[in-house]
Amino acid sequence: MAKKVIDKINDTSRELGYVKICHVCGTHEWAITHYGIRSLLPKNVDVIAGPGCPVCVTPASEIDESIKLAENGAVIACYGDMLRVPGSHGSLLDAKAEGADIRVVYSVSDVVKMARQEPNREFVFFAIGFETTAPSTAIEVLRGPPKNLSFLVSHRLIPPAMELLVGIGDLHIDGFIAPGHVSTIIGLKPYEIFPRAYRMPTVVAGFEPLDILFAIYMILRQIKRGEARLENEYMRVVSWDGNIKAQEFMNKAYNVVDGNWRGLGKLPLSALRLSEKYSKFDAREKFGVKVEEGEDIHPGCQCHLIMIGKIKPPECPLYMRACTPQRPIGACMVSMEGTCRIWAKHQIKNYEI
Amino acid sequence: MCLAIPARVVDINGNKAKVDFGEGIMREVDVTLVNVKVGEYVLVHAGYAIQVLSPDEAEETIKLWNELLEFEKQQPKMR
Numbered sequence: 291m292a293k294k295v296i297d298k299i300n301d302t303s304r305e306l307g308y309v310k311i312c313h314v315c316g317t318h319e320w321a322i323t324h325y326g327i328r329s330l331l332p333k334n335v336d337v338i339a340g341p342g343c344p345v346c347v348t349p350a351s352e353i354d355e356s357i358k359l360a361e362n363g364a365v366i367a368c369y370g371d372m373l374r375v376p377g378s379h380g381s382l383l384d385a386k387a388e389g390a391d392i393r394v395v396y397s398v399s400d401v402v403k404m405a406r407q408e409p410n411r412e413f414v415f416f417a418i419g420f421e422t423t424a425p426s427t428a429i430e431v432l433r434g435p436p437k438n439l440s441f442l443v444s445h446r447l448i449p450p451a452m453e454l455l456v457g458i459g460d461l462h463i464d465g466f467i468a469p470g471h472v473s474t475i476i477g478l479k480p481y482e483i484f485p486r487a488y489r490m491p492t493v494v495a496g497f498e499p500l501d502i503l504f505a506i507y508m509i510l511r512q513i514k515r516g517e518a519r520l521e522n523e524y525m526r527v528v529s530w531d532g533n534i535k536a537q538e539f540m541n542k543a544y545n546v547v548d549g550n551w552r553g554l555g556k557l558p559l560s561a562l563r564l565s566e567k568y569s570k571f572d573a574r575e576k577f578g579v580k581v582e583e584g585e586d587i588h589p590g591c592q593c594h595l596i597m598i599g600k601i602k603p604p605e606c607p608l609y610m611r612a613c614t615p616q617r618p619i620g621a622c623m624v625s626m627e628g629t630c631r632i633w634a635k636h637q638i639k640n641y642e643i
Numbered sequence: 644m645c646l647a648i649p650a651r652v653v654d655i656n657g658n659k660a661k662v663d664f665g666e667g668i669m670r671e672v673d674v675t676l677v678n679v680k681v682g683e684y685v686l687v688h689a690g691y692a693i694q695v696l697s698p699d700e701a702e703e704t705i706k707l708w709n710e711l712l713e714f715e716k717q718q719p720k721m722r
């Protein structure tokens with residue numbers, strides 16, 4: 291079947307000129323790289339990776355906040371990838387080496403358990419992630435967490451990041467592969483604006499190599515027909531309305547606010563904060579943390595360009611020289627979903643289109 | 644992080660369920676966000692089920708893929 295789709299892709303793209311398709315999901319990038327999908331595509335079709343790595347987009351200032359809370363004696367619980375992400379002056383792992391109590395968890399429910407077991411310690415859950423992850427934090431907030439647990443909410447929303455990408459004049463994206471698991475929660479509806487207002491073919495896709503190939507074909511087919519529509523390749527999981535229950539939890543727990551993205555600056559209405567009703571569980575309010583503006587991008591690192599798909603990792607002069615998975619310089623090399631890390635793990639040294 | 648993995652529900656107790664990820668990997672997950680029965684498959688992300696997977700929908704995908712592949716054959720070539 292893969293061969294058949296690739297034939298279709300070849301036929302459809304033949305007279306199209308150069309086509310640039312953008313996805314916004316670390317798991318898509320992993321699948322595309324792992325299965326060598328770029329090498330299966332015709333020369334005039336390129337796939338770029340947008341800001342789809344939740345760990346990478348968390349700005350240094352918010353890492354700094356978590357470190358400050360740890361220095362004040364709180365136990366910081368976070369997802370594994372967060373440990374090594376650079377803040378302005380070091381990472382949570384550095385703080386841990388200096389004695390801070392930083393614990394890696396698989397799930398926010400683990401933190402709730404820990405906080406119950408150790409009522410004499412203050413726990414802060416560093417809540418990062420996109421719409422896929424935000425509902426689980428919301429559930430625990432609404433459920434009424436133990437008194438010694440608060441939340442450093444750093445959740446981000448994907449559609450505003452996609453709007454940023456279409457607004458970047460010299461990026462010239464021709465179509466979007468929308469992220470399957472974010473869409474499980476938000477449904478198709480929020481992407482309507484991309485075909486309607488920006489004439490951007492948009493296809494929600496799953497994570498099997500065939501899913502991605504079909505999504506690429508669906509986008510090419512729209513372009514060839516001169517259409518811009520919203521289509522669903524991942525209908526075995528994603529519906530038009532998404533997971534309504536999850537949306538209700540999010541609407542109750544959070545307000546949507548402007549948010550900084552690492553290296554991309556402030557994006558309007560792109561971040562979540564706990565709503566007034568739950569502000570007593572907001573670690574920022576509870577402990578009154580204030581940090582300076584963070585240093586997002588270390589000198590020489592090109593993560594800000596990697597994250598919008600403007601360049602590919604081998605175009606960064608530090609890639610696999612000064613910056614490796616063992617000694618990462620930028621967030622894109624730290625996270626398993628970071629484009630640099632994924633390319634490095636697959637030992638991709640160069641790339642030409 | 645946005646990876647979600649399918650698992651089969653083995654036992655449900657309130658908003659918690661025991662699920663089987665295959666190869667004997669069992670875990671307790673939270674099922675607050677879904678209406679699920681024992682024996683069904685859910686998509687699990689960071690310890691929370693975010694969607695129920697139904698076998699019908701898997702068939703739908705195959706149907707969609709086949710339609711996509713056949714589509715242009717039935718139409719006269721557009722130039």
Ligand code: SF4
Binds near residue numbers: 620
């Ligand atoms: S290779 Fe390293 S330094 Fe270069 S952009 Fe990626 S993370 Fe930054």
